[in-house]
Amino acid sequence: MAGKDAIIEIEHLSKVFGTTLALNDINLSIKKGEFVTLLGPSGCGKTTLLRHIAGFIKVEEGRILMEGKDISEVPPFRRELNTVFQRYALFPQLDVYDNIAFGLKLKKLPEKEINKRVKKMLKMVSMTGYEGRDVNSLSGGQQQRVAIARALVNYPKVLLLDEPLAALDLKMRKDMQIELKEIHKKLGITFIYVTHDQEEALTLSDTIVVMKDGRILQTGSPIDIYNEPKNAFVADFIGDSNIYDAVMIEDRRVSFCGHEFECVDEGFGNNAPAEVVIRPEDIYVLPNPAAGQFTGVVRSCTFKGVHYEMFVDTPEGYEVMIQDYNAFEVGSEIGMLIKPQDIQVMHVSRVENIFKGEMVDSNHVDMIGGVFECPQTGFERGQKVTVRVPYDKVDLMDNVEDGTVCANIDFLLYKGNHYAIHVLTEDGYSARVSTNDVWDKNDMVGIKILPGDMTIEKAEEND
Amino acid sequence: MTKRSTLAAPYQIFLVLFVVLPLVLILIYAFMDGNGGFTFSNFATFAGQPEAIKTFVYSIEVAVITTVLCLLLGYPAAYIMSNSQLNRSSITVILFILPMWINMLVRTLATVALFDFVRIPLGEGALIFGMVYNFLPFMIYPIYNILKKMDQSYIEAAQDLGASPRQVFFKVIIPLSMPGISSGVLMVFMPTISTFAIAELLTMNNIKLFGTTIQENINNGMWNYGAALALIMLVIIGITTVFADSSSNREEDAGGPI
Structure with a gap:
């Protein structure tokens, strides 16, 4: 899996905390210049993985390579990467300028060069003029910008971000997401980003790594992960979804919710147990019940801004979640239609x-x-x-x-x-x-x- | 409102009787001659007595040496105790705090007995030893407190930015523990400058400290002169407090009881 353009490679990395397996045989290759997001619920091991890459946790099993060289034993201060911490960790005894210049001063760069670089970084994070400010007097968003500048000023090859926007309010978070994306595009360096917010992951990433219980469940582009989740957990975690038990009758035919549907999946075998995921926006609603593949009665209909979210009960006793631009009256009978390519069939290993x-x-x-x-x-x-x-x-x-x-x-x-x-x-x-x-x-x-x-x-x- | 403020009354009475009144009395006595008239002569007497000034300077020297030694010994101790990698149990902490449970005079008498036993002559060395021994916990505890509470991510951030373990210590840990240091310095310096019992016991009364001078004067009925000396000492302590305060103001949650 080691490609020539890989900057970080993780091989068979495992970590045990007490009795729990925090990381379970992680293998991951990260390309140069990629924006990779480690996504998962709390306790899934995403932060532990990031802290291994940063060097704050000693590698006990497996190894981590950077540009082909094993860095497992390299202490954090000799690694050519920098971290943006969740709670910023700005040094309270230093002002904004000295915080950003901290790394450069340690490298004993000439004062003129330091000054130039700090000014440039402050400009990039739109904080020009804040040099002399006490970091404690800054708002959360401003502190976050300083933390990003402090990491980037060292021109790292890889920037690690540990839930950097978690402490900000929604509006600020959206703005910072756009800015982060722009910074990434401008600098072209690798970003490894940890979050539990699936929407943030979909917005920012080139590649999403979905983790659960110390394992990687799926790696792929946001579109792949959204459209072709590998299992019910990924489907449920990323976006809204309808997930049903299903039986793959034969190639291209699947049965669920008491009906048979045409699909595009093959190779499951005949009458094989499976699960299907249908995104709520992929179900077409027809006012005439007879025109659909199956029918149902609208139980609730809520306006969500762009679309209406409806819950529909089918006569067979299943609940269907639908997002549609049109509202249908509660209690009315409707027809529903699903296109073959919108049915994502997933393997079930056991029944x-x-x-x-x-x-x-x-x-x-x-x-x-x-x-x-x-x-x-x-x-x-x-x-x-x-x-x-x-x-x-x-x-x-x-x-x-x-x-x-x-x-x-x-x-x-x-x-x-x-x-x-x-x-x-x-x-x-x-x-x-x-x-x-x-x-x-x-x-x-x-x-x-x-x-x-x-x-x-x-x-x-x-x- | 009235109900609430009546709750505070006993404390106010206590403060007035045992804090404010004595301070006012010291102030009045210091500027009073034997007949009750206003005078600066008590201070003039002090200025005119090289012996008294020498004792005064010597006391400050001893206090400074004690404080510096306590800091040099106490900081590493506090650092080791707060670092879970170096110290896994809280027993060390208890062992350091334990001597504080015993009366200072008892501890000092025990020190005298110990010095006698190993046949080390009492004197200046014994005095400094006794002072450091007695006041070390007061230095360790506030520093330990602040190091214990220190956010680990500051240290990680420094490492991340390229600081070696040495640089992390001097550029991040020490500056961030300044409130604890100043609080510890204050808690050691203030009592050492006014102590007299330790000096008496550990030097067989051969070395006089300023506290001893004040005590002797007051014992001999020289109330006004004694009050003037006490006032001079209070001013010195007041000055150090102001200095320590301004350096710990940056961090709100200073680690000591001051």
Whole structure:
């Protein structure tokens, strides 16, 4: 993957904090001059990755190359890159000029050169005339500009930005986004930008790297990521979307929401389980129900500025989110149409939970950190087994004591007629659940599985 | 409104009785002769006594030396204690603060016994040792506090801009800990300049400090002269406070109780 024009290459980078895997075998190549965004929810490892590149975290596993040279062991002050910090980190004892000149003075550049460069940078961030100001007297936006100037004045080859706009209000953030983009175009250096704001990522980046739980889920241009998300998480995280369970009937034919649709995807095999993503603006609404591929009744319609956002219930019991320039009356029946190229079909690797366990006695199995009652198996104590449980057969209990194992709701996704939930147990095991009950992220639940819903097999010897 | 202000009344009475009144009395006594008339003669006496001036200068010298030594010893200690990489437990912090729980006189008497035991003669060296030993925690604590609270991103920012660990220390950590330093300097310098018990005990009364001079004069009934000397000392302390204040004004959250 190492290209000639790559400036930063990350190879098999992993990092463990205590018991959590903050980075899990990260491989990434960043091209010279690219504006790359590391995007993901908090705790996904994006900042940890950036801090590795900056050198603030010691590389323990894997390596980082800059222009082909291994910089894993190079201390941060010898790396040819600079960082814009989330909370700016301007030195309070120095004024604006001395803050920006800090790096140049350390390099012992002649006073005249320093003066020239600082003036130039102040002009670029529209802060001319602020040289003598105390940094504490500046507004958040102005401090951010000084922080950017302080980093860029050193002419770094790579600029790292750690959620630099997170502390600004919306209007200021939009303005700064445009300015950052212009600065990037003007200087032509590589920007590596960390954010949890998907809109910001779509606006700014040449390449977006979507991260979750210390892994890279997808790397691609904003258009690719938006139009062809690799999985339900990426689809849900980037923009609004309708996500449904689906069955790929054959090449170019997919079934979801109780209807069959033509699509452009091939190679899934026949009757293969899948998921589909349809962006709310890609669904065409027709006033005549008979003219559409499927029908529904408008439940709500909200004006959102440019478009109307509608929620439509289909007779089959699915919810569809639609964005359209025209409003349709609540309660009216409409027809809906989806073009084949607007249906993004995604692979589903599994359709049921597969847990590894060990028999405690012939009808009790120890798995995911608890002992569950199971059907009579005739297996002996200590026998390693594989337990299969369908997603909809895992019960989540409000009262943690009612379950066999205590878990935390990690991620949830509405799939039109049910929720797909990912839970993490106290011991770090994960399980997937399909349910109609409404839960919130981070709710504590008890996991209960009825003995009749388990399928138990002897585990393979080499497992 | 009235209800609230009545709550403050006991404190106001306390302040007037035990702070304002004594200060006013010192001021009045300092400008009074033996018969109760207004006079500058107390100050003239001080100016005319080379012995007293020598003691005064010597006291300031001892206070300055003590403060500098406390700073040189205390800063690295505070730095090590605040740095989680160098010090993983809070036990070190407690060990440094622990001596403050014991009465100063007891500690000094113990020091005398210790010096006796190892047969080191008491004198100037013992005096400085005792002073540093007694006042070191007052230097460490405010510096430790401010270093502990220091935003790690300043240090990272400096490294990022090309500062070596040495440069980070001198260009960022030291300037940012100035409020703690000035607060520590104040807390050591002020009490050392007026102390007399440590000097008496650790030098077998051979070395006189200004505090001792004041105490002797007042013990011998020379109230007016003693008050004048006390006033001179207050002015010196006042001046250092003003200096320390102006240097710590930049950072609002200075780390000490001053």
